[in-house]
Amino acid sequence: MAVRLVLQQADIQRALTRISHEILESNRGSDDLVLLGIPTRGVMLAERIAGIIGSLEQRDIPVGALDVTMYRDDLDRHPTRTPRPTRIPESGIDGRTVVLVDDVLYSGRTIRAALDAIGDLGRPRAVRLAALVDRGHRELPIRADFVGKNLPSAAAERVNVRLAEIDGEDAVEIDGGTEHPGGAA
Amino acid sequence: MRHLLSTRDLDRTTAVRILDIAEDMADVAQRAVPKLPTLRGKTVANLFFEDSTRTRLSFEAAAKRLSAEVITFSAKGSSVSKGESLKDTAQTIAAMGMDAVVLRHSASGAAATLAGSGWIDAAVVNAGDGTHEHPTQGLLDAYSIRKRLHGAASRGRDLDGVRVTIVGDIVHSRVARSNVWLLTTLGAEVSLVAPATLLPGAIDSWPVTASHDLDAAIAAKPDALMMLRVQAERMTSGFFPNEREYAREWGLSAERFARLDADTMVLHPGPMNRGLEISSAAADSARSVVLDQVTNGVSIRMAVLYLVLSGNDGTDA
Numbered sequence: 230m231a232v233r234l235v236l237q238q239a240d241i242q243r244a245l246t247r248i249s250h251e252i253l254e255s256n257r258g259s260d261d262l263v264l265l266g267i268p269t270r271g272v273m274l275a276e277r278i279a280g281i282i283g284s285l286e287q288r289d290i291p292v293g294a295l296d297v298t299m300y301r302d303d304l305d306r307h308p309t310r311t312p313r314p315t316r317i318p319e320s321g322i323d324g325r326t327v328v329l330v331d332d333v334l335y336s337g338r339t340i341r342a343a344l345d346a347i348g349d350l351g352r353p354r355a356v357r358l359a360a361l362v363d364r365g366h367r368e369l370p371i372r373a374d375f376v377g378k379n380l381p382s383a384a385a386e387r388v389n390v391r392l393a394e395i396d397g398e399d400a401v402e403i404d405g406g407t408e409h410p411g412g413a414a
Numbered sequence: 415m416r417h418l419l420s421t422r423d424l425d426r427t428t429a430v431r432i433l434d435i436a437e438d439m440a441d442v443a444q445r446a447v448p449k450l451p452t453l454r455g456k457t458v459a460n461l462f463f464e465d466s467t468r469t470r471l472s473f474e475a476a477a478k479r480l481s482a483e484v485i486t487f488s489a490k491g492s493s494v495s496k497g498e499s500l501k502d503t504a505q506t507i508a509a510m511g512m513d514a515v516v517l518r519h520s521a522s523g524a525a526a527t528l529a530g531s532g533w534i535d536a537a538v539v540n541a542g543d544g545t546h547e548h549p550t551q552g553l554l555d556a557y558s559i560r561k562r563l564h565g566a567a568s569r570g571r572d573l574d575g576v577r578v579t580i581v582g583d584i585v586h587s588r589v590a591r592s593n594v595w596l597l598t599t600l601g602a603e604v605s606l607v608a609p610a611t612l613l614p615g616a617i618d619s620w621p622v623t624a625s626h627d628l629d630a631a632i633a634a635k636p637d638a639l640m641m642l643r644v645q646a647e648r649m650t651s652g653f654f655p656n657e658r659e660y661a662r663e664w665g666l667s668a669e670r671f672a673r674l675d676a677d678t679m680v681l682h683p684g685p686m687n688r689g690l691e692i693s694s695a696a697a698d699s700a701r702s703v704v705l706d707q708v709t710n711g712v713s714i715r716m717a718v719l720y721l722v723l724s725g726n727d728g729t730d731a
Contacts (some may be wrong), residue, residue, distance in 0.1 A: 296438070299452040299480075299720070309415065309725030310432060312438045314569065349447040 236378060236401035238393075241361065244377030245274065248359050249281040251375050252328055260326040261354065265295040267343060268313035273394045274361055275330035291318030295329070295350075300342035315346075322351040328375075332390040334360035337371035338374040362401055364388050415721040417529045421552045421596035426572055429600055433557050434569050435717035436710070442479065453482035456723050459512040460486040461503070462541070463519045468684055468708060469541050469550075472683055473516045476715035482723070485512070500524060501533055508534035508589045515539070522546035522588075527590065537722035545586050551683055552592030552713040556600055558703045559638050561710065562679050574601035579608045579631045581664060582642030582691050583653075585614045589683045590642060594622055608633045609664060611653040628664050635675040641666050641682045641692045661690050668695035679703050 236244070246253060256262055259282055266275030272294045279292040298304075298312040310340040329343055338357060347356060359375035364382045380403070391397075415428070418661045419704070420677050424432075442448055445652040458477040462470050470486065487507070507515065514537040517525045522544030542548040558575060560568045567662060578597055584590045584606050597604050598621045606613065606624045625631065632639070644660065654660045661667065664682065671693060674680075680692075680702045688694050 299438075299442075304452065304724040305726050307726060309721055312435055314438060315441060345451065349449070350445060403437040 231405075233403045234361075234400060235380060235384055235403055236250070236399075238399035241377070241399045241401065244361060245277050246281055248375045248377060248380055249278050249285065252278070252357070252359065252379055253282060253285065255357070255374065256326055259288060259290060261355075262290055263320065263322055263325045263327050264290060264292040265317075265322075265327055265329055265343075265347075267316055267329065267331045267339060268296050269395065270332040270390050270392050271330045273392050274332060274359075275328075278330060278359070291320050293318045296349075297342035297346050300345045302338060302342070317350060322347065322353045324352070324354050326355045326357065327353040328357045328359055330359045332361050332392075333359070333388050334363045334371075334373050334376075335366055335388075337367045338371035340371050341369050360406055361390060362388055415718075415725075417540075418549050418718050418722060419525050419529055419538065420547045421592045421599070422547070424549075424596065424599060426599055426601070427598060429553070429556070430570065430572055431729075432553055432714070432717050432721065436557055436713040437569050438551075438561060439479075439713040439716040439720075440710070442527065442716075443709075449479050449481060451481050452720060453477070453480040453723055454585045456513040457483040457485065457511060458514045458516060459507050459510075459536070460516045460541075461507065461518070461523075463489040463500075463517075464486065464542065464563060466518055466542070469518065469548075472708070472711040473539075473541060473550075473715050473719075475712050476719055478729070479712070480716055480719060482513075482719065484542050485510075494611065500528065501531070504528055504531075504714065505532050508536060512536045514719065516541045518542045520544055528581075539722060542543055542588055544588065545591075547592045547595075548588040548683075549592050549596075550711065550715055550718055551589050552596040553718070554707055554711040555589075555593055555683070556596055557710045557714055558681065558707050559597075559602075559679070561706070562703055563637065572600045573597060576602040576638070577634075577636045578602050578638045578640060579607060579633070579634075579636040580640045580642065581628060581666070583612045583645055584608045584617075584639060584642070585612050585653075586645045587642050591707075593640065594620055598622070598665070605631065605634075605636070606607075607664065609654050609660075610661045616716065628670065629673075629707045632670060632674055632678075636678055638679045639666070639668065640675065640695075641680065643683065644687055644691050657690055664689060666692045666696045668693045671696040671699070674701070676701075681707060683707070 264275040264279050266272030279290040283290045293316045296313045296315045298310050357374040360373045361377040362380050363376045364380045389402045516539045518541040524543045525540035604622045607628050682704050
């Protein structure tokens with residue numbers, strides 16, 4: 230099976246820089262901004278984006294982790310998942326603009342679960358969604374506000390995001406499909 | 415995880431995983447909405463053939479925090495008092511569509527019998543079977559020790575090198591057994607202190623050291639001292655001359671507590687016989703984790719119910 234490299238380290242860096250600028254633009258600055266990454270790799274991406282925005286704005290951007298395992302609707306369809314810690318910045322999320330950050334946006338079910346989890350933690354003024362890769366195949370009416378790369382893919386393919394923090398290198402690749410999946414665009 | 419019957423079945427990775435998930439569950443209790451939708455639509459039956467207050471309430475609270483339906487059954491005032499067997503009771507409960515059964519029974523091995531019987535499909539969680547095991551108590555004790563030692567940095571840690579002394583009625587204690595297996599699996603060094611009559615005959619095959627001298631055990635400055643309840647209801651013959659002698663030799667009196675190392679924590683599974691195995695000075699001190707144990711019990715039972723009630727094939731990701 231073919232493994233196709235779609236984004237390299239420099240591409241990922243550029244995508245995150247652009248997303249950071251777009252977040253600042255749509256939020257009209259960094260006031261009341263909170264970034265919440267969805268474990269595992271979404272947390273690292275959220276920290277990187279917070280770093281970029283922080284250096285642009287010369288201030289610390291609150292960043293945390295939001296685990297959605299206990300809110301999933303597919304727990305009976307997969308082997309038991311191990312939840313990861315949820316860390317909410319001390320400032321909380323009430324009245325703030327929360328930007329959810331995930332590595333791959335696919336069915337939308339993870340984001341649905343994340344929205345429920347946020348509802349139990351507080352009441353943000355607005356919730357936005359940033360994803361490094363949008364691979365399509367949505368099963369719910371959910372879309373991302375900030376996308377690093379639109380990546381049409383076949384359902385049979387796997388999109389692997391690797392990040393230096395845990396995988397030793399930055400890369401996004403498609404695994405297991407043919408070069409041009411029919412009708413997946 | 416399909417069932418939780420014994421801590422002897424748990425390897426170190428699985429045990430640490432349960433403790434880590436319990437950390438996440440404890441965080442949930444601190445939130446504005448201390449409830450998760452995880453087990454919506456699942457039903458948990460608490461089958462208590464033996465008296466219990468804290469364990470039953472703890473399982474009930476845990477199931478409710480995970481949004482499961484809970485049905486509680488106590489043998490008193492039920493068909494069991496009319497002579498119904500465990501099998502018939504279990505099948506009756508199963509016919510009502512239960513997803514998990516939390517079982518407390520006076521017969522050792524009752525939970526394993528139910529899980530292996532084919533009578534029911536439900537997951538079985540052992541909430542104490544005779545003098546055999548009480549696995550969630552062992553887990554919550556391990557959690558409480560780890561939490562007291564490492565605080566917010568507890569996740570992922572085992573109990574390597576932690577010295578735990580368990581004192582009292584070992585022979586009748588399922589709590590002691592569950593703790594011995596689990597704590598040693600997690601790397602702790604466990605020693606037992608008890609009168610010779612209250613140590614099991616097969617103690618040589620246990621991974622522990624045993625002695626009869628509580629004062630020597632206190633002088634050895636263990637990290638944790640676990641006082642067991644004197645189980646008067648299981649004492650059918652004279653295991654010690656009288657309560658005053660027991661308290662004098664093996665009770666954590668105020669005088670002994672004063673000699674205890676400042677860093678030694680005190681555990682007790684409850685309910686406490688104050689003045690017998692533990693003095694109020696010890697039970698109510700800052701070094702006592704008795705109330706932490708109760709709080710942590712809910713987190714541990716949430717983690718266990720999550721693990722046995724989620725996943726499609728009994729395996730873990």
